[in-house]
Amino acid sequence: MARILLGVSGGIAAYKALELARLATVAGHGVRVLMTEGATRFVGAASFEGIVGAPVLISEFERDPLRGAFPDGPRPEHDPIGHLELAANCDAYLVAPASANTLAKLAAGIADSMLTTSFLACTAPRLVAPAMNDRMYANAATQANLATLRERRVTVIEPDEGALASRGERGRGRLPEPARLLARLEAALPAGHRPWDGLRVLVTAGGTREPIDPVRFVGNRSSGRMGLALAAAAARRGADVTLIAANVALPEPPGVRRVDVETTAQLAAAAGAEFSSSHVLLMAAAPADFRTTEVAEAKLRRQDSVDLRLEPTEDILAGLTAIRTDEQTIVGFAAEHGNERIERAREKLTRKKADLIVLNDVSDPSIGFESDQNAVTLIDPKEETDVPLSSKDSIADTILDRVGQLRAEAGLPAR
Ligand SMILES: Cc1cc2nc3c(=O)[nH]c(=O)nc-3n(C[C@H](O)[C@H](O)[C@H](O)COP(=O)(O)O)c2cc1C
Secondary structure, three states: OOEEEEEEOOOOOHHHHHHHHHHHHHOOOEEEEEEOHHHHOOOOHHHHHHHHOOOOEOOOOOOOOOOOOOOOOOOOOOOOOHHHHHHHHOOEEEEEEEOHHHHHHHHHOOOOOHHHHHHHHOOOOEEEEEOOOHHHHHOHHHHHHHHHHHHOOOEEOOOEEEEOOOOOOEEEEEOOOHHHHHHHHHHHOOOOOOOOOOOEEEEEEEEOOEEOOOOOEEOOOOOOHHHHHHHHHHHHOOOEEEEEEEOOOOOOOOOOEEEEEOOHHHHHHHHHHHHOOOOEEEEOOEOOOEEEOOOOOOOOOOOOOOOOOEEEOOOHHHHHHOOOOOOOEEEEEEEEOOOOHHHHHHHHHHHOOOOEEEEEEOOOOOOOOOOOEEEEEEEOOOOEEEEEEEEHHHHHHHHHHHHHHHHHHOOOOOO
């Protein structure tokens, strides 16, 4: 796990940094927190200290009781210069929230606090998460400061759009949710420090097509977006990802190995070939449940009287879980509708021997297949969790967080 430096500057969203520190600590990272004086007007250092188990530093003239070490790390014999030691020891440095004032200082190279001085001295990956009123964010000065930081290879985590702290105002400036911040931070960590380093993840995406004739098929509306988001999220965490893409028109995420298939039988064969060497299976593809009993050799003409007969295709998930081992974590997806959808998904969880079912309510047209957004319910043997409407990227991170928890509970490597 990694040594993370968390800089907190003065803004309303500083309270979210407490949750970020908690999530990072629970995830096994060693976290040291640096606050600006301004930040201490919004949240107390004692809360961070309780969460991360290490003193918070504010002034560059303060002595660090831990001598620049991270929680559980070795402490040097001598008393080093605090800001240099912390900057040298960290694997990544995230400033969240980054106020307009602190961003301006970081862009200008001002070093007048523990946070800013360490930022200047840090050669590890550096990230900033701006959070402020939308007019402050849109201001040319803030935008120029962010451009300068980007040019200097600082990763800027864009703020979300939505309700702002000032009453009744909406706009771009919200600090993303802590779990998203942690996912972005972990994605920036050097190899060897990412949480899913060494984990092999198999993702299926898209919808299979069963031919009627050489140009027509029986298929479904799955675009593959959810599977792509899962593949990208797993790759960001350091996993070796194989994506089996069934008729997916979109490009695969960087670093992901892609296998293209068309029919359910091809998907079953490709998944079967990859499954035994995978630690995690994320079965997001929507296989066609039926195939035509006969495929016309030539293109059917309008004048032809066509009587389509369909037969069920193989149950890929059930086929794979029948040969699963206890070291594997298997996530199935269920597209259901109606009042009994939870019971049907739960029944699928048990019948198919999966560890988690991600339930999509296909009766809601605002979510699902071709949308960039989704809302799902996560169902595992113990509990059900509703994940409200959000981007497929965010849903993917929530699903992987749950996979990590399930693996940890089962005593398996990687979260
Ligand atoms: C109630 C209140 C809320 C504020 N919220 C923000 C904010 O969300 N983002 C921001 O950039 N500044 C915000 N400010 C202004 C900063 O706190 C101010 O610019 C301060 O000097 C920042 O100092 P620092 O960057 O050293 O932490 C807020 C100020 C007040 C009084």
